[in-house]
Amino acid sequence: MKGGKEKDVDQHLFIFILSLATPFVLYFNRHLDDNRLTSWSWVFDFVDLSRIGLTLGAALIFAWLLSQVTFYERSKPFVLFVAAFVMASSFWSVPEVIVDSSRYFTQAKQLSVYGIGYFAEQWGREIFAWTDLPLVPFLYGLVFKCFGEQRIFIQVLNTFFYSSTVVLTYQLGKNLWDEDTGFRGGLLLLGFPYLYTQVPLILVDVPTMFFFMLAVVACVNALKNGGAGRIILAAFSLFLVFYVKYSTWMLLTLLPVICAYFIGLHPGKAIRRGLVLIMLFLVMAGIFFFVYRDILGPQLSFLLEYQKPGLDRWGESYISTFLFQIHPFISAAALFAIFTAVRKMDFRFLIVSFLLFLFLFLQVKRIRYTMPVFPMFALMAAYGIGETQNKKVTKQVILSVVGTSYVLAFMGFMPFLKTLGIQNLQAAGHYVNSIPGANVEVVSFAGDNAVVNPATAVPVLDIYTRKTLVYEYEPIQPEVLERVKSAPLRFTWELSLPGYYSLKSGTKNKNIDALVIISDDLKRPLPQDIQNKASRYPLQKKFNQSSNIFQHQTFVTVYHK
Numbered sequence: 289m290k291g292g293k294e295k296d297v298d299q300h301l302f303i304f305i306l307s308l309a310t311p312f313v314l315y316f317n318r319h320l321d322d323n324r325l326t327s328w329s330w331v332f333d334f335v336d337l338s339r340i341g342l343t344l345g346a347a348l349i350f351a352w353l354l355s356q357v358t359f360y361e362r363s364k365p366f367v368l369f370v371a372a373f374v375m376a377s378s379f380w381s382v383p384e385v386i387v388d389s390s391r392y393f394t395q396a397k398q399l400s401v402y403g404i405g406y407f408a409e410q411w412g413r414e415i416f417a418w419t420d421l422p423l424v425p426f427l428y429g430l431v432f433k434c435f436g437e438q439r440i441f442i443q444v445l446n447t448f449f450y451s452s453t454v455v456l457t458y459q460l461g462k463n464l465w466d467e468d469t470g471f472r473g474g475l476l477l478l479g480f481p482y483l484y485t486q487v488p489l490i491l492v493d494v495p496t497m498f499f500f501m502l503a504v505v506a507c508v509n510a511l512k513n514g515g516a517g518r519i520i521l522a523a524f525s526l527f528l529v530f531y532v533k534y535s536t537w538m539l540l541t542l543l544p545v546i547c548a549y550f551i552g553l554h555p556g557k558a559i560r561r562g563l564v565l566i567m568l569f570l571v572m573a574g575i576f577f578f579v580y581r582d583i584l585g586p587q588l589s590f591l592l593e594y595q596k597p598g599l600d601r602w603g604e605s606y607i608s609t610f611l612f613q614i615h616p617f618i619s620a621a622a623l624f625a626i627f628t629a630v631r632k633m634d635f636r637f638l639i640v641s642f643l644l645f646l647f648l649f650l651q652v653k654r655i656r657y658t659m660p661v662f663p664m665f666a667l668m669a670a671y672g673i674g675e676t677q678n679k680k681v682t683k684q685v686i687l688s689v690v691g692t693s694y695v696l697a698f699m700g701f702m703p704f705l706k707t708l709g710i711q712n713l714q715a716a717g718h719y720v721n722s723i724p725g726a727n728v729e730v731v732s733f734a735g736d737n738a739v740v741n742p743a744t745a746v747p748v749l750d751i752y753t754r755k756t757l758v759y760e761y762e763p764i765q766p767e768v769l770e771r772v773k774s775a776p777l778r779f780t781w782e783l784s785l786p787g788y789y790s791l792k793s794g795t796k797n798k799n800i801d802a803l804v805i806i807s808d809d810l811k812r813p814l815p816q817d818i819q820n821k822a823s824r825y826p827l828q829k830k831f832n833q834s835s836n837i838f839q840h841q842t843f844v845t846v847y848h849k
Contacts, residue, residue: 299681300352307348307617307688311696312341314612321612323604323655325385326485328612330837331704340699347691355683364467365455368474372451375478375694376487380443383714385705387740387780389490390747391418392425394786396490397750399429400437401788412583418779419587419595423499423532424492439751443488449498450487454478456501457663461670463508464636472670472686473663476621479689480662482613482655484697485705490751493659496533500660503529507543508639511550511561519561523568530573534591535657538646545642549635594774603653613655614662615689618669625672640667704835709842712831713745716804716844717752719829723848725801730759730789731818732806739772740840741780745806746789749844758800759789777840802848808841822847 314321315337318328398415399407407415407429411422428442435441454474461470477483486494503525510522526543529536543566550558577584610619622644629637643661652658676682705711720728730749732742746759764781772778803821805814810832814822822828825847832843 296678296680299678300355300684303681303684303688304348304352307351307685307692308341308344310616311344311692314616318612320605321608323482323608323613326482326613326701326704327608328700330835331700334704334707334835335700340695343695343699344692347695348688351687351691352684354687355680364471364474365458368454368458368471369451372454372478373447376447376450376484377443378698379484379702380440380447380488382485382488382702382705383708383711384489384748384751385485385708385710386489386491387710387744387748387777389751390744391416391420391779391783392428392490392492393751394747394783395420395422395425396428396432396442397437397747397788398786399426400432401786404430404433412580412587416783417583417587418782419534419591420492421531421533423528424495427495428490438754439490442490446487446489446494449495450483453494453498453501453663456498456505457666460501460505460508460640460663461667463505463512464639464667465671465674469667469670469674472673472682473667475686475690476618476666476669476673477663479615479618479666479686479693480613481615481693481697481701483659483662484694485701486656486659492533493656496529496536497660497662499525499528499532500536500539501663504542504546504639507546507565510565511546511558514557514561519565520568523565523572526565526569527572527576530569531576534587536660538650539643539660541646542639542642546639549639552635594778603651604655605653606648609653609655609658614665615693617685617689618666621669621672622665623672624675625668628672628675637668637671640664640671644668707833707835708838709834709840710748712833712842712844713749713806714752715833716829716831716846717749719831719846720749720753720755720802720804720848723802723846725799725849726756727800728753728755728757728802728804729800729821730757730804730806731821732759733812733814734808735812738808738840739775740777740808741783742806742808742842743785744780744783745842746785749804749806755802757789757804758791759785760791761785761789802846805845805847807843807845810843825849 314328315332318332321328395407395411395415395417398410402410407422407426411417411425427445431441431445454477457477458470458474461473463470483494503522506518506522506525510518526540529540547558547562551562610616625637626641628634629641641664643664647658647661673682673685676685730746732745734740734742741764743759743761746757750757761784763784769781772781775781803825805818805822827848829846829848830843831845834841834843
């Protein structure tokens with residue numbers, strides 16, 4: 289019969305082997321991953337599997353060694369924040385791989401260029417809002433206005449949001465159960481490989497996850513402890529969630545669940561606190577809705593007629609999300625936690641699991657819409673893993689999840705994303721920064737069956753440059769707009785570029801120092817007038833990288849002196 293130490297060694301060895309084998313099992317079944325951005329069936333055609341395997345082995349050995357020490361037991365929120373920030377910041381070199389970033393950058397730059405008053409008055413009017421809500425572009429615009437129009441400042445902000453979400457996950461787990469559960473939940477949120485690819489992007493998904501978790505923690509604190517300050521903070525947090533993204537409105541159905549739990553504990557106090565909190569929130573949200581009713585009303589109608597039907601066509605399978613884009617150990621632990629919570633009749637668990645059940649019931653399958661629920665899913669897994677008696681084994685499992693997920697994201701997802709054609713804009717932008725002069729003319733071309741309007745690439749190029757871009761935007765023909773009426777990237781054809789790209793009287797008298805041509809087809813001949821312009825520049829640099837995965841391609845040529 290084995291002694292305690294021998295049994296511990298066997299358990300640690302089993303966790304090591306299982307952790308190392310799991311990515312390879314997924315690799316050999318990668319055809320099941322239908323994620324629209326980082327599918328394993330694409331990723332592992334561009335990376336060295338043996339190199340990843342060796343690094344995974346080293347990471348898992350380090351996870352085992354780290355599980356034997358307890359130096360990180362103190363200052364847990366600080367440890368979580370720093371670890372999340374350092375890990376996420378290593379992905380800042382990822383290019384803007386989702387075309388939606390052109391909208392958010394454009395909205396933010398308009399605030400930076402024209403001011404807060406203009407943004408408040410013209411959002412949804414002269415500022416193209418599509419189906420966006422204004423909170424995150426407003427924050428991005430403030431960052432540009434205060435610190436300068438550089439992508440790194442937005443990336444720092446988003447990394448702060450991500451790291452703070454990890455801490456808020458810890459805080460929610462601590463408030464509902466205990467500090468250990470919260471700490472496990474915070475660590476497990478680092479085990480979502482897909483999240484690392486989203487942090488560096490100028491999108492709204494990571495900030496949405498932060499504001500939602502802030503609202504949940506604030507509401508729990510307000511209903512549990514009371515106090516005018518806590519209630520006002522909770523109501524304001526809910527207001528921010530309401531105006532960060534339309535899809536978060538469904539997340540607010542969690543509020544009655546939270547209220548019901550605390551009413552069961554302290555009926556009188558919880559009812560009073562809940563009523564005041566909800567009334568304050570409704571007043572704030574109602575005032576904003578009244579001011580922008582001419583914008584929000586049509587947006588809601590458009591969402592119902594266009595976006596909602598499109599979700600069925602743009603979805604991804606649960607196998608992809610819960611086995612490939614989330615570490616499968618997390619999914620297994622969350623599943624185990626459901627049975628554990630039912631057995632214990634632990635109603636607190638419903639607070640962290642309700643939205644998952646709602647998403648499954650409604651068949652929400654787009655991973656970007658489920659991202660705000662990831663912290664809750666991490667807490668579900670933390671609750672399940674907490675049932676393990678051997679605490680060192682528990683630590684090893686969690687740290688193995690974190691290490692494996694980071695290695696796969698850093699050595700798999702990130703190199704793959706850098707092979708995409710959209711990376712040409714990043715490379716071209718950096719190159720344009722290195723050439724003399726200040727003013728750069730941009731010209732774009734697209735084929736008859738193009739799925740993306742190439743003019744949308746101008747703001748994306750602008751993200752990477754410090755030069756003044758000049759682009760004469762031409763309205764899209766009605767027949768083209770009719771063709772793309774139900775297309776997933778319809779907004780790229782309806783987005784009109786702001787006036788700061790146009791040739792102004794002050795710019796006409798300045799020299800154009802370079803010419804950038806953006807095209808979706810390398811074989812497309814240039815119009816004669818563009819050939820004449822290009823011939824004025826003796827030097828040229830082509831950026832023709834393509835992974836040949838997506839239908840849309842982005843090729844860039846820079847002509848300069």
